[in-house]
Amino acid sequence: MEKQVILNEKQFELTLQRLCHQLIENHDNFSNTVLIGLQPRGVHVLNRLKTMIEQKLGSTVQCGNLDITFYRDDFRRRERPLIPSVTNIDFIIEGKNVVLIDDVLFTGRTIRSGLDALLAFGRPQKVELLAVVDRRFKRDLPIQGDYIGKAVDTLVSERVAVEWKELEGEDKVILFTPKENG
């Protein structure tokens, strides 16, 4: 595997700042907006953005974590069972503007499951999608992001990882390419 950093710590910070400003631009004071992070790794994006937005606004933003395991479309199509994470949404999203947040947008299947899972908490007014990285050209479903940190063109055999200071020691986005692809 060859590693290539596609967003370093400084660019990462700038990207998150931009996403944060875009959200504020569209959602004003967040009085009718909730942010939902998709488990497992979308939650880290959510936590970071929440802190930034709350600092800028000086008020709190309603947030939740959503686990989509039981809504996936690949149950019984994998070797291992899908073991769930925690869903933590203690409010009803009826009539709210919802921003779904994930780290990498790839096939779009996770987001489809997320939309399905979301409906268990009410009928939202509007749902938007935020992703730190958008791997274009390999979408299986007609799903597009509204707020994108960085769009990258990748091969299916490649892998994109968003790493976090609190988990991996540094904020960065890495592209892994298998050797045989050169």
Place this chain on the structure above:
Amino acid sequence: MDNISVDHLTGIKHLTREDIEIIFKTADSFKQVINRPIKKVPSLRDITIANLFFENSTRTRLSFELAEKRLSADVVNFSAASSSVKKGETLVDTVNNILSMKVDMVVMRHPNPGAAKFLSERIDAAVINAGDGTHEHPTQALLDCYSIREKFGSVEGKKVVIVGDILHSRVALSNIYALQKLGAEVMVCGPTTLIPKYIHELGVKVEHNLMKALNWCDVANMLRIQLERQDIQYFPSLREYSMLYGLNKEILDNLDKEIVVMHPGPINRGVEITSDVADSKQSIILNQVENGVAVRMAVIYLLASKIERH
């Protein structure tokens, strides 16, 4: 994390501690699901489950059916009372006929010990034992241990006494296996005639004095006297049994410490447990019922994920 090591749940005996922990972890998530406004997830929408009840049941059957429906499985129900079993059909024939209608999983309660294992070796579907005679009732033991874990944070090191008709109880045997695998100490308590002679070989303590047993334990699991399985008289009268082994508020209040009271249901109020104990703060009987759905959802979900797609 890996899946559980078995393809059928015929008894706790065949599970490992890791299996039980995977089931509990999955049940945690399902417990969240069943406390949401919309209590249903679409995971099993292409799975069909047959509930075969060759013996009466209220709680277990409803609990399984709810668990299946909340996972979006299709469910067919069968009870022996209104079926061709009465016309002389064998168990394997009955089940194979049902399976020809494309059923992926069978939940079965049967009066004969070993029926679930027998079936699992002969049919092409996942089998869950919902009670086989006096042998095992694995999902009950799982939900009992899950409730203890919920109450205390862990089952490890807890002292649990099972009181009552140990001889005829599948709940007792499954509980002994499950509690021991999770590191709890187990004692059985009841009249000599209702304690199997060699039960100490399973590594459980035996006690005939209820007060001593209760003062030892953290949790008391009170079992029903299974009159329907008793072909001879095992004790002089229910009244005498109740005086010696029934749990009432006075006994509970006179113990050295506050214990947790469990009961797998159905309760015979006034026999093994009085109403004021069953409805007291120390009783987690209704939590057990709620957890039953979550634990059964976890078992069905994990076993279903092993069924190959055709």
